[in-house]
Amino acid sequence: MIATPLAGYLLVAALVFAIGLAGALTRRNAILVLIGIELMLNAANLNLIAFWRYGPHPEAMTGMMFAIFSIAVAAAEAAVGLGLVISIYRHAKTTDLDQINRMKG
Amino acid sequence: MGIAFYIISALTVCGGLAAVLLKNTVHCALALTVAFAGLALLFLQLDAQFAGFAQILVYIGAVAILVVFAILLTRGSDTPKDGVFSKTWLAGLAIAAAVFSVLGWAVLQAAPWLPHETVAPNVTVNQIGDALMGRYVLPLEIVAVLLTAALVGAVIVAMHEKEGAK
Numbered sequence: 185m186i187a188t189p190l191a192g193y194l195l196v197a198a199l200v201f202a203i204g205l206a207g208a209l210t211r212r213n214a215i216l217v218l219i220g221i222e223l224m225l226n227a228a229n230l231n232l233i234a235f236w237r238y239g240p241h242p243e244a245m246t247g248m249m250f251a252i253f254s255i256a257v258a259a260a261e262a263a264v265g266l267g268l269v270i271s272i273y274r275h276a277k278t279t280d281l282d283q284i285n286r287m288k289g
Numbered sequence: 290m291g292i293a294f295y296i297i298s299a300l301t302v303c304g305g306l307a308a309v310l311l312k313n314t315v316h317c318a319l320a321l322t323v324a325f326a327g328l329a330l331l332f333l334q335l336d337a338q339f340a341g342f343a344q345i346l347v348y349i350g351a352v353a354i355l356v357v358f359a360i361l362l363t364r365g366s367d368t369p370k371d372g373v374f375s376k377t378w379l380a381g382l383a384i385a386a387a388v389f390s391v392l393g394w395a396v397l398q399a400a401p402w403l404p405h406e407t408v409a410p411n412v413t414v415n416q417i418g419d420a421l422m423g424r425y426v427l428p429l430e431i432v433a434v435l436l437t438a439a440l441v442g443a444v445i446v447a448m449h450e451k452e453g454a455k
Contacts, residue, residue: 193335195396196298198396199389199393201388210382211309211375215359223309226348229340245416249421251332257432258347259351259352262355264439267444267446
C-alpha cells in the first residue's frame with residue numbers, strides 16, 4: 185500500500201513518463217514519437233503540481249506557475265514539431281523514421 | 290487517497306498505453322486525448338483548478354486536434370507493412386523499463402519522508418492573475434514572445450515551397 189498520496193501521484197507520473205519514453209524510443213512514425221514526448225512533458229507537469237499541492241508553501245503558487253508555463257512551452261513545441269513533420273513528409277514522402285536517414289535532401 | 294484517484298490513474302495509464310501501442314495512428318491520437326483528460330482530472334484532484342482547465346483547453350482543445358491534422362495531412366494512418374515498431378524496439382523498451390524502475394525505486398525509498406495530507410490550498414483565479422501580472426510578469430511576456438515566434442516559425446516551416454525556389 186502506498187504510504188502517502190504524494191507517493192501515489194509520483195508513481196503515476198513515473199509510469200506515464202516511462203510509457204511516453206517507450207513510445208518515443210520504439211515507434212517508427214514521427215508523429216507517434218511526438219505523442220510520446222507530449223506524454224513525458226505531461227508526466228513532468230503532474231510531478232510539479234503534486235509537489236506544489238503537498239509542499240510546505242502552496243500559497244506561493246510556485247509549482248503551479250511552473251506547470252502553467254510548462255504547458256505553454258509544450259504547446260509551442262507541439263506546433264513546431266508537427267510543422268517539421270509535415271515539412272519532412274513533403275520532402276521525403278514518408279514519416280517513417282527508419283527511412284529518413286539522410287541529412288542531404 | 291480515495292477510490293477516485295485509482296480510477297483516474299488507471300484511465301490515464303490505459304490511455305497512455307493505448308496511445309503508444311495501437312497500430313492505427315488515428316486511434317493513437319484518440320487514446321492520447323483520453324490520457325490528457327485523465328491527467329487534467331488528476332490536476333483537478335490536486336486542487337489545481339486553473340492548471341486542470343488550462344490542460345483541457347490547451348491539450349485536448351489544441352494539441353490533440355493538431356496531432357490529428359498532422360496525421361491526416363501525412364497519411365500516417367496507413368499501417369506500414371513491416372510493423373509499427375522500430376528495429377531497435379527492444380533496446381528502447383529496456384531503457385524505458387530501466388528509467389521506470391529507477392524512478393519507482395526512488396519514490397518508494399523516499400515514501401516514508403514525503404509530506405502527508407495537508408489542508409487543501411485555496412488558490413483563486415484572482416490570485417493567479419495577480420501573480421501573473423506581478424511577480425511572474427517577465428516570464429509571462431517571454432512565453433508570449435516564444436509562442437508568437439514558435440507559431441510563426443511553424444507556419445513558415447510547414448508552408449508549401451514554390452517550385453524552383455531552392
